[in-house]
Amino acid sequence: MGKTLIRGAKVLGGEPQDVLIDGETIAEVGTGISAEGAEVIEAEGKILLPGLVDLHTHLREPGREDSETVLTGTKAAAVGGYTSVHAMANTFPVADTAGVVEQVWRLGKESGYCDVQPVGAVTVGLEGKKLAELGAMHDSAANVRVFSDDGKCVDDAVIMRRALEYVKAFDGVVAQHAQEPRLTEGAQMNEGIVSAELGLGGWPAVAEESIIARDVLLADHVGSRVHICHLSTAGSVEIVRWAKSRGIDVTAEVTPHHLLLTDELVRTYNPVYKVNPPLRTERDVMALREALADGTIDVVATDHAPHPHEDKDCEWGAAAMGMVGLETALSVIQHTMVDTGLIDWAQVADRMSFRPAAIGRLEGHGRPVSVGEPANLTLVDSAYRGAVDPAGFASRSRNTPYEGRELPGRVTHTFLRGRATVVDGKLA
Amino acid sequence: MKRHLISAADLSRDDAVLILDTAEEMARVADRPIKKLPTLRGRTVVNLFFEDSTRTRISFEAAAKRLSADVINFSAKGSSVSKGESLKDTALTLEAMGADAVVIRHHDSGAPHRLATSGWIGGSVINAGDGTHEHPTQALLDAFTMRRRLAGGEGDLNGRRITIVGDILHSRVARSNVHLLTTLGAEVTLVAPPTLVPVGVETWPCEVSYDLDAVVAKSDAVMMLRVQRERMNAAFFPTEREYARRYGLDGERMARMPGHAIVMHPGPMNRGMEITAEVADSPRCTAVEQVTNGVSIRMAVMYLLLGGNEPALSTPSTTSTTRTEENK
Ligand SMILES: [Zn+2]
Numbered sequence: 001m002g003k004t005l006i007r008g009a010k011v012l013g014g015e016p017q018d019v020l021i022d023g024e025t026i027a028e029v030g031t032g033i034s035a036e037g038a039e040v041i042e043a044e045g046k047i048l049l050p051g052l053v054d055l056h057t058h059l060r061e062p063g064r065e066d067s068e069t070v071l072t073g074t075k076a077a078a079v080g081g082y083t084s085v086h087a088m089a090n091t092f093p094v095a096d097t098a099g100v101v102e103q104v105w106r107l108g109k110e111s112g113y114c115d116v117q118p119v120g121a122v123t124v125g126l127e128g129k130k131l132a133e134l135g136a137m138h139d140s141a142a143n144v145r146v147f148s149d150d151g152k153c154v155d156d157a158v159i160m161r162r163a164l165e166y167v168k169a170f171d172g173v174v175a176q177h178a179q180e181p182r183l184t185e186g187a188q189m190n191e192g193i194v195s196a197e198l199g200l201g202g203w204p205a206v207a208e209e210s211i212i213a214r215d216v217l218l219a220d221h222v223g224s225r226v227h228i229c230h231l232s233t234a235g236s237v238e239i240v241r242w243a244k245s246r247g248i249d250v251t252a253e254v255t256p257h258h259l260l261l262t263d264e265l266v267r268t269y270n271p272v273y274k275v276n277p278p279l280r281t282e283r284d285v286m287a288l289r290e291a292l293a294d295g296t297i298d299v300v301a302t303d304h305a306p307h308p309h310e311d312k313d314c315e316w317g318a319a320a321m322g323m324v325g326l327e328t329a330l331s332v333i334q335h336t337m338v339d340t341g342l343i344d345w346a347q348v349a350d351r352m353s354f355r356p357a358a359i360g361r362l363e364g365h366g367r368p369v370s371v372g373e374p375a376n377l378t379l380v381d382s383a384y385r386g387a388v389d390p391a392g393f394a395s396r397s398r399n400t401p402y403e404g405r406e407l408p409g410r411v412t413h414t415f416l417r418g419r420a421t422v423v424d425g426k427l428a
Numbered sequence: 429m430k431r432h433l434i435s436a437a438d439l440s441r442d443d444a445v446l447i448l449d450t451a452e453e454m455a456r457v458a459d460r461p462i463k464k465l466p467t468l469r470g471r472t473v474v475n476l477f478f479e480d481s482t483r484t485r486i487s488f489e490a491a492a493k494r495l496s497a498d499v500i501n502f503s504a505k506g507s508s509v510s511k512g513e514s515l516k517d518t519a520l521t522l523e524a525m526g527a528d529a530v531v532i533r534h535h536d537s538g539a540p541h542r543l544a545t546s547g548w549i550g551g552s553v554i555n556a557g558d559g560t561h562e563h564p565t566q567a568l569l570d571a572f573t574m575r576r577r578l579a580g581g582e583g584d585l586n587g588r589r590i591t592i593v594g595d596i597l598h599s600r601v602a603r604s605n606v607h608l609l610t611t612l613g614a615e616v617t618l619v620a621p622p623t624l625v626p627v628g629v630e631t632w633p634c635e636v637s638y639d640l641d642a643v644v645a646k647s648d649a650v651m652m653l654r655v656q657r658e659r660m661n662a663a664f665f666p667t668e669r670e671y672a673r674r675y676g677l678d679g680e681r682m683a684r685m686p687g688h689a690i691v692m693h694p695g696p697m698n699r700g701m702e703i704t705a706e707v708a709d710s711p712r713c714t715a716v717e718q719v720t721n722g723v724s725i726r727m728a729v730m731y732l733l734l735g736g737n738e739p740a741l742s743t744p745s746t747t748s749t750t751r752t753e754e755n756k
Binding site for chain 1 (some may be wrong): 539541560
């Protein structure tokens, strides 16, 4: 691998600088760096970010290769500017043993487009009854640090308490999908004005908030850290804000779609808007944006959830929940957070790279753009404007809620340890 | 009129009055010795029922046949087609068969909307009840019944006070009626235990009360909704007896209604639950009349959606003219 000179990019949105990549690492950062022997990327006006890190990705392999594989999912990740993704455990079989997490980890290594950090299930089969072998998954080659039954809530308070305590032995974290199951039986969308009119089963905000409230109190009690997946309501924001003010070790994520879309879209009955947790109201969206800006919400996570066409080309009630998100995440964040003046690019780097890597205890990702660091980098053309065209997705699935919507920004280059995985917006 | 009838909210006052007026004309056909019009001859109406409802299906079937349409009954209930694919694949089949109108009953809210907007079929879609969303022809036949009993069979329902009692949360009949009756100028009050009122009801154009006794005396019509006994098991109310006592209509409560006021029920009735036998069998109860009116309303809807702008009652001469023209 040779040298690459990224010339004149605004590093984290700051002053234009040259960044020289030599092999797998950043060799020089400054101005007027010699291009001798290097391939040059003219990056004037573009934003250079550390490679993005996703804490919440569904890669579907093993088991649902019809919707995504580790290979297609990591390609989608690279296109979206990611250099590391956490693969959620709700595969078939469930990633609840060292064997399965090692398989996913190995598939990630083979793909070469993006590092894959498997998430281990908290309980056997995601059933919420019996702890999975958390220690074995951590001790495996996959070195699992994040554990989640995502898709399902660890609703039993005792199991949750034990899991929070147990993973302390290896600095793990439980990522909770906060959804009180009894309050959401038959739930199809956010419970409120729109669900009342549409006659769709309501998914009350309190079903999320009550679990978050319980879990921050549990984490406090046993002195553990806890991570809240895809926070979606204004009330959840208030609880996390309160918990942080008390010094409780809680972190939280928000998805791009919950920062932009509302339950009004469900009036179309188009299942592309069906997602878990459901799209909420305008008031929730605004509270989430504010919380991401002020740091109450630590990170943006995609909850990239690919589904085959037939699982969305049907009536609402029969449709699967979830949206793809890897390839549009940064654009949605630019649109909702940067172009609105809520955060700057340095904060984007923080919420989409530094902090998710820190929560996942990843080494080699979420590092500053400075000499000696691994060259995991993302170059963004923030002036770009274009309509989302799912036909061009690298993901195997097309279930995006943004089809035809004009969004700003485009990843032109992604580097994984010095190797370009994306060049001029296309997979290398 | 639009091409589809999905929601009562899609109907303007004029649309609704036109349907009611047309239904009056259709009702007159029923009084003739030959109860058939040639209006939809050669057109195909499919009754696509994903949920059992013999009452609704035969009402649509009778309506289509009185308009001389070819009727195909397609019951998808119980078929083992994997969920989700069934609606689309069935729709494509019906399209291939040349359905001019699809009358759909489905257990999922929004299924008729999907059918009408997904591009799967080209014909008209008539919602015959979807999940807990809407049942617009039921609301139309209810309005038709009220207009006959309370407003001399013409115009709208301006100022009439209508009380709807029961499981509002799960009722497509209530949702359609709230839209339609308010469009027609009526004042609607919903009465239910708070557990059976949806969160979000505050934006609906109606009043909500938890006290039936407080509203019966000022109601021109009291519509009792069927309440499934199983709701009790999900703690919506403690026991059948308590429900019947607080929210059921018995002779004593009925006696407190104004003299002209009627009792309505979309059927089938749970006698002893939301309505006592005494009330159900009293002359003030319009349940049977509603069934009769249902056929007229569904004739009117199909006629207006499929028949275009011709007069509702094409006389034999105009019909023969049409046929001659076709033969040329
Ligand atoms: Zn989740």
